[in-house]
Amino acid sequence: MEGAVKTVIDFTPANYEKIATGKRTTIRLGRKEYRLGGVDFTVEKANCEESPIITDIRYTRFNKLTMQDAVNDGFASVECLRKELQECYGRRISDFDEVTIVRFEV
16 A cells, blocks of 8 residues: 555653563544554654554453453552553543554564
8 A cells, every 4th residue: 555644653651661661552542533553653743663463453442441450551550540540641541531552563
């Protein structure tokens, strides 16, 4: 698909650093229409050197996230993940907010 726009996922510096220690998912607020395959990661809008690939995308409500989902995203608990999302999105995250779980390989 020549000319296709590649998916871009932006990370905070602290969240991006977790990739080096095994983070292989990112959980985003809302229903994101990412595509399987190549993706560009950015940190504060600057491109990163990795060539990650999205291998799975799933949608759920925040209250359906498991402890394993939080750990896979680099957090000690679902509540720690909620606090991070609230900080990133600048609003309260309810149990019924939809989230997108993106699994990737680097």
